[in-house]
Structures are given as C-alpha cells and as structure tokens.
Amino acid sequence: MRKPLRYAPFYERWLGPPPILEDRLGEALDCGDCAMKERYRADLKCCTFFPFLPNFVIGAIFHEGHPATLNKLRSALTTANVSPLGLRASEGWKELRSTLGVEAFGQATELLCPFFDRLENNCGIWKFRPGVCANYFCRSSLSPHKWKKSEESINLVEWTLAHCVLWELGLTKDETDVVAATGEWFEFGDDKEGFFRRCYEKGLSLSDREVEELLGFET
Numbered sequence: 017m018r019k020p021l022r023y024a025p026f027y028e029r030w031l032g033p034p035p036i037l038e039d040r041l042g043e044a045l046d047c048g049d050c051a052m053k054e055r056y057r058a059d060l061k062c063c064t065f066f067p068f069l070p071n072f073v074i075g076a077i078f079h080e081g082h083p084a085t086l087n088k089l090r091s092a093l094t095t096a097n098v099s100p101l102g103l104r105a106s107e108g109w110k111e112l113r114s115t116l117g118v119e120a121f122g123q124a125t126e127l128l129c130p131f132f133d134r135l136e137n138n139c140g141i142w143k144f145r146p147g148v149c150a151n152y153f154c155r156s157s158l159s160p161h162k163w164k165k166s167e168e169s170i171n172l173v174e175w176t177l178a179h180c181v182l183w184e185l186g187l188t189k190d191e192t193d194v195v196a197a198t199g200e201w202f203e204f205g206d207d208k209e210g211f212f213r214r215c216y217e218k219g220l221s222l223s224d225r226e227v228e229e230l231l232g233f234e235t
C-alpha cells in the first residue's frame with residue numbers, strides 16, 4: 017500500500033493539500049513493504065498506537081458502510097473512550113502503554129490499534145485514517161521539529177473541527193467544554209450511530225470560509 021505524502025482524501029475537503037507537500041513532493045512510503053522491518057514487528061508495524069478519531073470521521077465510516085471497516089469501528093466503539101467529540105484510547109490502554117514503555121512501540125500486540133487489519137496487515141480504515149497517521153513518516157529527511165509542528169497543527173484542526181460540528185448541532189461552547197472534560201452525551205446518547213452520521217453531514221456542509229471563521233485561523 018503506497019502512502020502518499022498527504023492527508024487522507026477526506027480531509028482535503030477542508031484542508032487542501034498539506035503545506036509540507038511543497039517540501040516533499042514526489043516522496044512516498046510503501047507501507048505494504050514496511051521500511052522499518054528491522055525495528056518494528058512485521059505484523060504490527062508502526063500501528064501500536066491509538067489515534068483520536070473525530071466525530072465526523074466516525075460518521076463518514078458509518079456513511080460509507082463498508083462491512084469490514086464498520087466491523088472494526090463497531091468493535092472499537094465498545095472498547096475505547098467514546099464521546100460526542102470522537103473516539104480516543106481508553107484509560108486502560110493508556111495505562112498499558114505507560115507500563116510497557118516506549119520499547120513496546122512496534123512490538124506489543126496488546127497496543128495494536130483497533131483499526132489495524134491483521135488479515136491485510138495494514139490499516140483497516142486507510143481512506144479515513146486520521147491526520148496523525150496520514151502524516152506519520154517513519155523515514156524522512158525533514159527535521160523532527162518540522163514534522164512535529166505539522167502533526168500538532170493537524171491534531172489541532174481535527175480537535176477543533178470536532179468541536180465546530182457540536183456547535184453546529186446545537187451545543188453551546190460551555191456544553192462542548194463539558195463534553196471534552198467529561199464525555200457527557202447530553203441529548204445525543206440514545207442513537208450514537210445516528211449522531212455520528214449527523215456529525216459527518218454537518219461537517220461536510222461547513223464551507224471553507226465557515227471552517228476558517230469557526231477555527232479562528234486560516235487552515
């Protein structure tokens with residue numbers, strides 16, 4: 017599986033091609049033939065990681081309805097920390113990662129991302145993988161500082177867009193802060209799949225200008 021140097025196509029709806037592309041045009045990794053075989057287990061690769069999956073991306077996966085991807089999502093929704101903002105690692109997963117330490121990256125099956133497809137030996141939500149995964153390049157001539165900045169900016173955009181979607185669905189900014197702090201579902205808890213579908217639709221309906229205004233900075 018070829019990994020082009022860009023966000024998942026879904027994200028370009030709002031973000032366009034990543035600025036970092038200008039520096040690395042034409043470079044790509046082949047994740048199907050992992051470049052880090054000597055460092056990471058071939059059946060885990062760099063996916064001993066638990067990314068934040070924003071609410072609108074969860075909705076996009078439901079909307080597409082691909083059975084294999086849906087199975088992965090439904091299973092993750094039962095084990096992860098799920099709130100109206102999206103899906104994150106559970107406290108148990110975080111404790112395990114902290115217990116196992118940094119040496120476990122690429123080595124510990126227990127830390128494998130719930131979206132990893134073990135049969136295909138690749139990401140099971142490739143088309144919808146979050147920015148942190150799309151942006152991760154294990155081999156790069158760019159400085160770590162530049163990658164870090166790029167990753168932080170994608171994380172911020174995802175986290176903020178997930179908030180924007182909740183505002184658009186009627187929550188106040190204070191209520192959204194409560195969601196972020198406690199995972200409170202307010203009136204959305206009865207039909208979570210329907211809720212995430214609405215997040216996707218709401219996200220898609222945001223124009224570039226609205227997103228810029230809501231984010232308070234230029235994407």
Ligand code: SF4
Pocket residue numbers: 019045046047048049050051052056061062063152153154155
């Ligand atoms: S990004 Fe991950 S899967 Fe892709 S080549 Fe690098 S370590 Fe392997």
Ligand code: SF4
Pocket residue numbers: 062063064065066067129130131132133138139140141142145146149
């Ligand atoms: S979402 Fe995909 S690329 Fe990201 S850690 Fe999970 S399996 Fe790997």
